[in-house]
Every structure is written in structure tokens, then in C-alpha cells.
Amino acid sequence: MKSKLNLDSGVIESARSCAGRIAASMQEFIDRHTTVSTERTVLRLLGVDGVDDVETPLPNVVIDQIKDAGGLPRGAAYWVGNAMIQTGLSPQKIAEKMADGQLDITKLPLASPKEAEEKIMPEVHAALGKIKEQTAKRENYLNTIGEGRKPYLYVIVATGNIYEDVVQAQAAARQGADIIAVIRTTAQSLLDYVPYGPTTEGFGGTYATQENFRIMRKALDEVGEEVGRYIRLCNYSSGMCMPEIAAMGALERLDVMLNDALYGILFRDINMQRTLVDQFFSRVIIGYCGSMFNSGEDNYLTTDDAYEAAHTVLASQFINEQFAVLANIKEEQMGLGHAFEMDPDIENGFLYELSQAIMAREIFPKASLKYMPPTKFMTGNIFKGQIQDALFNLVSVWSGQSLQLLGMLTEAIHTPHMHDRYLSIENASYIFNNARDIGSEVEFREGGIIQRRAQHVLAEADKLLHEIEEESLFSTIEQGKFGGVKRPRDGGKGLEGVCVKDDEYFNPFIPLMMGGAK
Amino acid sequence: MTQTAVAKVDLTNVKPYGDTMNDGMMELAFTLPVPHGEEASEAAKILARKMGLDEPNVVYSKDMDSGFTFFVVYGKCQHTVDYTTIKVTKVEVDVMDRLECGQYIKDNIKRDVVIVGASTGTDAHTVGIDAIMNMKGFHGHFGLERYEGIEAINMGSQVPNEVLIEKAKAVGADAILVSQTVTQKDVHIQNLTNMVELLEAEGMRDKVILVCGGPRISHELAQELGYDAGFGSHTYAEHVASFVLTEIVNRGMI
Numbered sequence: 001m002k003s004k005l006n007l008d009s010g011v012i013e014s015a016r017s018c019a020g021r022i023a024a025s026m027q028e029f030i031d032r033h034t035t036v037s038t039e040r041t042v043l044r045l046l047g048v049d050g051v052d053d054v055e056t057p058l059p060n061v062v063i064d065q066i067k068d069a070g071g072l073p074r075g076a077a078y079w080v081g082n083a084m085i086q087t088g089l090s091p092q093k094i095a096e097k098m099a100d101g102q103l104d105i106t107k108l109p110l111a112s113p114k115e116a117e118e119k120i121m122p123e124v125h126a127a128l129g130k131i132k133e134q135t136a137k138r139e140n141y142l143n144t145i146g147e148g149r150k151p152y153l154y155v156i157v158a159t160g161n162i163y164e165d166v167v168q169a170q171a172a173a174r175q176g177a178d179i180i181a182v183i184r185t186t187a188q189s190l191l192d193y194v195p196y197g198p199t200t201e202g203f204g205g206t207y208a209t210q211e212n213f214r215i216m217r218k219a220l221d222e223v224g225e226e227v228g229r230y231i232r233l234c235n236y237s238s239g240m241c242m243p244e245i246a247a248m249g250a251l252e253r254l255d256v257m258l259n260d261a262l263y264g265i266l267f268r269d270i271n272m273q274r275t276l277v278d279q280f281f282s283r284v285i286i287g288y289c290g291s292m293f294n295s296g297e298d299n300y301l302t303t304d305d306a307y308e309a310a311h312t313v314l315a316s317q318f319i320n321e322q323f324a325v326l327a328n329i330k331e332e333q334m335g336l337g338h339a340f341e342m343d344p345d346i347e348n349g350f351l352y353e354l355s356q357a358i359m360a361r362e363i364f365p366k367a368s369l370k371y372m373p374p375t376k377f378m379t380g381n382i383f384k385g386q387i388q389d390a391l392f393n394l395v396s397v398w399s400g401q402s403l404q405l406l407g408m409l410t411e412a413i414h415t416p417h418m419h420d421r422y423l424s425i426e427n428a429s430y431i432f433n434n435a436r437d438i439g440s441e442v443e444f445r446e447g448g449i450i451q452r453r454a455q456h457v458l459a460e461a462d463k464l465l466h467e468i469e470e471e472s473l474f475s476t477i478e479q480g481k482f483g484g485v486k487r488p489r490d491g492g493k494g495l496e497g498v499c500v501k502d503d504e505y506f507n508p509f510i511p512l513m514m515g516g517a518k
Numbered sequence: 519m520t521q522t523a524v525a526k527v528d529l530t531n532v533k534p535y536g537d538t539m540n541d542g543m544m545e546l547a548f549t550l551p552v553p554h555g556e557e558a559s560e561a562a563k564i565l566a567r568k569m570g571l572d573e574p575n576v577v578y579s580k581d582m583d584s585g586f587t588f589f590v591v592y593g594k595c596q597h598t599v600d601y602t603t604i605k606v607t608k609v610e611v612d613v614m615d616r617l618e619c620g621q622y623i624k625d626n627i628k629r630d631v632v633i634v635g636a637s638t639g640t641d642a643h644t645v646g647i648d649a650i651m652n653m654k655g656f657h658g659h660f661g662l663e664r665y666e667g668i669e670a671i672n673m674g675s676q677v678p679n680e681v682l683i684e685k686a687k688a689v690g691a692d693a694i695l696v697s698q699t700v701t702q703k704d705v706h707i708q709n710l711t712n713m714v715e716l717l718e719a720e721g722m723r724d725k726v727i728l729v730c731g732g733p734r735i736s737h738e739l740a741q742e743l744g745y746d747a748g749f750g751s752h753t754y755a756e757h758v759a760s761f762v763l764t765e766i767v768n769r770g771m772i
Binding site for chain 2 (some may be wrong): 173190
């Protein structure tokens with residue numbers, strides 16, 4: 001396809017290969033390390049679930065004991081496989097006994113790693129089978145009842161109460177939404193455990209728990225069958241428990257998961273070593289289960305200037321793409337993020353936004369681009385807000401975005417009310433329908449404002465990527481080049497949960513999920 | 519005396535204005551948890567009348583979902599307000615711009631002023647504190663980091679009150695800025711109150727200028743909670759800086 005923006009494919013190739021080298025050098029670091037959350041994920045996939053008598057999740061009980069005994073570098077799979085050999089119990093029973101103080105799995109006789117791995121393999125295949133069942137169920141829905149047209153209408157629910165969320169989510173689906181994201185309660189990203197069971201209390205959102213996932217999945221399947229459209233469910237595989245939530249999401253058929261180490265580092269002050277290691281396993285799981293990940297580049301534009309920092313978004317998208325390639329994720333599953341966040345007072349701002357949105361589409365032609373609405377310059381003037389969202393919707397249909405996170409006219413006032421969501425879906429549906437083929441009809445003036453803007457942003461992104469390659473990603477983040485936020489390599493939360501693997505370490509899920517790709 | 523073409527406003531009896539003085543015109547938008555239909559529209563009208571709107575007119579209604587209906591309603595407000603007796607608690611300070619603030623420090627304080635800020639508690643939003651403190655500021659209003667004579671330390675989001683106080687102690691802060699964006703279930707009130715209690719327990723409350731800000735914060739609320747000032751929407755770094763610097767001089771914290 002000819003570039004409407006006259007982008008130089010040589011520059012795109014230069015930026016992409018540079019990002020590939022950056023990701024590969026990070027991967028060397030990632031491959032040498034594991035984390036408490038990565039190991040808890042192994043347990044969750046092996047079926048360990050539930051809490052002890054003080055509400056500590058069993059995966060935490062087990063991993064904390066292993067870590068305290070200095071066994072983390074060997075990995076949970078070895079310890080559980082060995083305990084299965086020595087006790088004849090299932091992983092869940094082993095965890096329960098550990099919680100009751102009846103078993104210390106690091107004090108048992110030690111089988112060889114090979115024996116432990118063989119012992120655990122049936123459990124591993126059972127877990128993969130459960131995930132495959134969910135993937136097949138999604139496929140079946142898509143082949144029978146079908147799905148909405150792209151850009152998918154993506155709305156959030158955030159009541160704090162999962163049962164209230166269900167009411168709002170089903171209403172939104174009936175009004176036309178294609179994707180429902182359940183916003184998490186504020187600060188869950190910093191919890192080093194995943195809460196358990198159904199929850200009805202939260203601030204600005206609802207706890208991500210496996211039971212809450214199950215409740216919402218069932219509700220969306222019901223309403224999907226009713227409206228004749230598969231309704232996708234989104235939650236957050238991010239924060240301190242990134243891969244655990246990916247595993248829960250794979251088991252409960254989440255379709256979209258927000259997943260971006262850079263976001264956690266910059267905006268939640270999570271330690272960069274911890275979350276980059278966690279991100280790898282979570283992306284392997286996401287790739288395997290056929291859901292989509294969403295990266296959080298849009299957030300750079302809320303802390304940095306959306307016009308000045310546009311190239312940081314593109315550079316980060318390139319890096320996120322390459323991290324995803326290393327986790328064997330298909331392009332269609334890459335929900336790379338960007339946003340419509342320029343100051344509405346900028347002359348020709350609409351042209352720049354349009355240029356950048358088309359640029360993202362041309363550079364990542366198959367990706368499921370996630371386009372985020374204006375938030376920073378939403379003022380409480382709901383009437384103007386509705387127009388800002390209309391311009392955003394027009395850019396989206398024009399540039400062929402995949403996931404349209406709908407703007408709310410009441411952004412900056414409160415989490416959406418039922419009719420806010422309706423007005424927003426109506427706005428997007430009207431514009432998408434009314435301007436459906438504008439993208440294939442309109443071409444741009446050679447050397448005009450729109451072409452030059454995209455060429456400039458691409459060139460700047462390429463330059464930034466080469467600087468990052470020179471200095472390494474870690475030190476780039478330390479210098480505050482993304483989002484204008486500086487984070488030290490050893491700072492932030494969660495570094496104590498990272499360790500170097502020993503020579504006998506194994507995680508049986510990674511090679512199987514990657515299908516021999518690694 | 520010639521008659522004026524338009525009625526003049528009576529400030530002791532103010533009513534909403536649509537296109538004619540005292541027409542009382544207001545528009546409302548809301549959802550009722552009842553199924554769409556004539557009964558639903560009647561319910562919306564009855565509600566509007568109870569709210570003091572004469573001649574309520576349901577100009578639009580829409581089925582939201584089984585059991586919910588959205589309305590746009592117009593009506594003429596019966597109530598009036600005596601504007602002449604209104605008193606609002608406001609931050610009373612002459613606002614200086616960034617350069618004037620720098621000069622004010624040179625002339626009156628003669629040392630660097632230290633300001634520590636954070637979005638505290640569980641609040642993950644940095645947009646407010648960044649707008650006030652970061653170099654770039656917001657919408658053309660540079661943040662405190664760019665002010666000459668001010669050392670601005672932005673600790674970011676989700677900072678426990680205790681940590682913010684520790685930092686303030688360590689750097690000898692003149693002022694502490696607390697940002698609160700999430701206000702669901704009044705979590706900001708609990709958090710702001712807790713901050714004041716901790717400072718009092720530490721014996722620090724009188725030694726610092728304590729300021730809070732956020733889209734739902736008013737000066738009146740701030741004072742009720744024990745803060746020296748509160749800054750809501752449409753206030754920028756210069757407002758906060760002018761207040762803090764003037765307070766430093768007024769309190770003799772030089």
C-alpha cells in the first residue's frame with residue numbers, strides 16, 4: 001500500500017530494527033532473572049488458588065516460604081514438582097498444607113530437576129488444556145455470533161462493586177459497546193498479591209480477582225448472545241502482579257489486557273527490573289491464550305506535552321512491538337497505545353492528530369491499535385467535551401484505529417454515569433457510520449502540513465531509539481526521556497522480589513506456550 | 519424617563535436566564551431507573567416540578583436498557599437567590615506572576631523557599647500536582663520548578679502521608695502541597711484529615727504552610743479540614759506560589 005503520508009520505509013526499518021536490538025539486549029537481562037510474581041504465576045497455572053486463614057493468597061504463602069528459605073532461584077516448578085514426588089499430593093494440597101504449617105517443601109528430600117519436571121508435566125498440560133478450551137470458546141463465539149466492526153467501541157465500568165459493574169456493562173453492551181474494561185480500584189497495581197473472591201468495595205474501580213473476572217465473563221457472554229455480538233472483556237495485567245493476572249485472564253477468557261512495563265515504571269513507580277521480567281511471562285501467556293495486550297504510551301501525553309512528545313509515543317510503540325515479538329505475540333494481538341491529547345487551542349491541532357494516527361496505522365499495519373480519548377484538556381464543560389470527543393472519533397474512523405476507548409463528556413468530573421456512556425457510544429456510532437470510508441477517499445497534499453508532521457515525528461522517534469540503543473533502556477528511563485518522568489534502576493517498588501535464576505531453574509510453561517519459538 | 523428595552527436584574531431575587539430576564543430557564547439531564555414510556559416521561563416531569571421547575575418539558579427521552587430511561591428536561595425555575603448577601607471564603611492574596619514571585623523572594627525572603635508536594639494516599643493521579651509543580655506546568659502556566667528562588671520537590675503519586683511528612687522534615691520545607699484527584703466515596707476527606715492529624719502529632723502543623731488542591735477542593739473545605747488554603751480548578755502555580763510566599767512573610771517565617 002502506498003503511504004498517504006509519504007513516509008520513508010527506510011526510516012521505519014531503521015527505527016524497527018533499532019527497537020529490535022534494544023528489546024533483545026533487555027531480553028538477555030530478563031532471561032537471567034525471575035521474580036516472586038512470575039513464580040506465583042507458575043503456581044496459579046498449576047491450579048493453586050484460595051487464601052489462608054488471614055486472607056493471604058496461597059500462591060503468596062508458598063512463594064514467600066520458598067523465598068525465605070533461599071529457594072527462589074530454583075523456581076516454583078522445581079519445588080512443587082519435587083514436593084509432588086515426595087508427598088504424592090497435588091499442587092493445591094501442597095499449598096494448603098504449607099498454609100497450615102504442616103509442610104516445608106524446601107526441607108524435603110531432593111529429586112533431580114529432570115524428575116521434578118517430569119512429575120509436574122501432566123499438571124502443566126492440564127493447565128494449557130484449560131486455556132485452550134477458553135480460546136476455542138472465544139473462537140466459537142466469533143465464528144457464530146460474530147463481533148462489532150472496528151474500531152471496536154471500548155468503554156469502562158468502575159463502580160467498585162462487581163455486581164453493579166455487571167449492570168453497567170450489560171447496559172453498555174446493549175447500547176453498542178464491543179469491549180468492557182473493568183477499571184481496577186486505585187492502588188491495586190501496588191499490591192504484591194491478587195485479592196481473592198468477589199468484591200463489592202473499591203475506590204475508582206473494582207478489584208481484579210479471578211472470581212470477579214468469572215462473574216463479568218459470564219455476564220458478557222449472556223449479553224453477547226442476546227445482542228448477537230461477542231463482547232470482549234478487558235482488565236489489567238499490570239502492576240506488581242502482572243503475570244499472575246495474565247494467567248487468571250487466560251483461564252477466565254479475558255480478551256484484552258493492559259500490559260506495559262514502561263507504564264508501571266513511569267507512572268506507578270514499580271521497579272524496572274522487576275516489571276520487565278514480569279512483563280515477559282505475562283506476554284508469553286497473552287500470546288498463547290489469544291488475547292490482546294494494550295500498551296500505555298497514551299499516558300506519556302498526559303504528563304508530557306502531546307505535541308512536543310509525540311515521537312516518544314512512537315519510539316515506545318516500536319519497543320513494545322519488539323518485546324511482543326520476543327514473547328511470540330502475533331501482530332493482531334498487539335494493542336499498541338496512543339492518544340488524542342493535544343491542547344485544543346493549538347492551531348491545526350486536528351491535522352496533527354490525524355497525521356499521527358494515520359502514521360501509527362501505516363507503521364503498524366496489522367496491529368490492534370488502541371486509541372485513547374482526550375483527558376488532559378477536558379474541563380468540565382461537558383458540551384465542549386462532547387465536541388472534543390467527536391473530533392477524536394473522526395480521526396479514529398479516518399485512520400482505521402482498532403480499539404476506540406470512548407471519550408466521555410464528563411471526563412474530569414466523575415467516573416461515567418449510565419447516560420454518559422450512552423451519549424458517548426451514540427457520538428462514536430454516528431461519526432463512524434457517517435464517515436465510514438473517508439480514509440480511503442481522501443489523500444493528502446504532498447509536502448503539506450499532514451505529511452510533514454508524520455515524517456517529522458518518525459524521524460524524531462528514530463533518533464530517540466538510536467539514543468536509547470546507545471545508552472540502554474534502563475538509563476534512558478533514568479534520564480526521564482519517557483513522559484518526562486525519571487525513575488532509578490534500583491528504585492521503585494518490588495526490587496526485593498527479583499532474583500537471578502540458578503542453573504537448574506525451569507519454568508515449563510514458557511517453552512510450551514511459545515510453541516518451540518524459544 | 520425612557521423605559522429600558524430589557525428588564526434589569528434584581529440582585530436580591532436572581533433567577534436563571536434563558537433569553538428573557540427572569541424566565542428561569544434551566545436544562546437537566548438525568549436517568550431514571552424505570553422503563554422507557556409515557557409513564558417514565560411523566561415521572562421525569564413530576565420530579566422536575568418537585569425540584570422547583572415550572573412547566574417541565576421532556577424534550578428527549580431514550581431507552582437506556584431494560585429498566586432505565588435517559589431524559590433531557592427543560593423547566594422554569596421558581597426559586598430565587600439573594601446575590602447581595604452571599605459571602606464566599608476565598609484565598610485572599612494578590613496574585614503575582616512567576617517573575618514577580620521571584621522578585622518577591624529576593625526582596626522579602628532573601629533565601630530559597632522549599633516546597634514539597636505529592637498526590638497522597640491511594641491516589642494514583644499526578645495530573646494535579648504535576649500541573650502545579652513540574653517545569654512544564656499546565657496550559658501555559660509554568661510550574662513551581664521553574665520559579666526562581668523556589669526549590670520544588672514533587673514526590674509523585676500514591677505517597678503515604680507519613681512519607682510526605684518525613685520528606686518535608688528532611689528538607690526543611692516551608693510549605694507542603696497535597697493533591698487529591700480521586701474523590702469517590704469521600705476518600706480525599708479521610709486522607710486530607712489524616713494528614714493534618716499526623717502533622718499535629720508531630721508538632722509540625724504550625725511550622726509549615728499546608729495547602730491542598732484538586733478539582734473538587736474549595737478553599738472553604740480546605741479551611742474546614744485544617745489547611746491554610748485550598749485550590750480548585752482553574753488555579754495554577756502562580757496562585758499557589760503567591761499564597762505561600764505571602765504567608766511566609768506574614769508569619770515571619772523568613
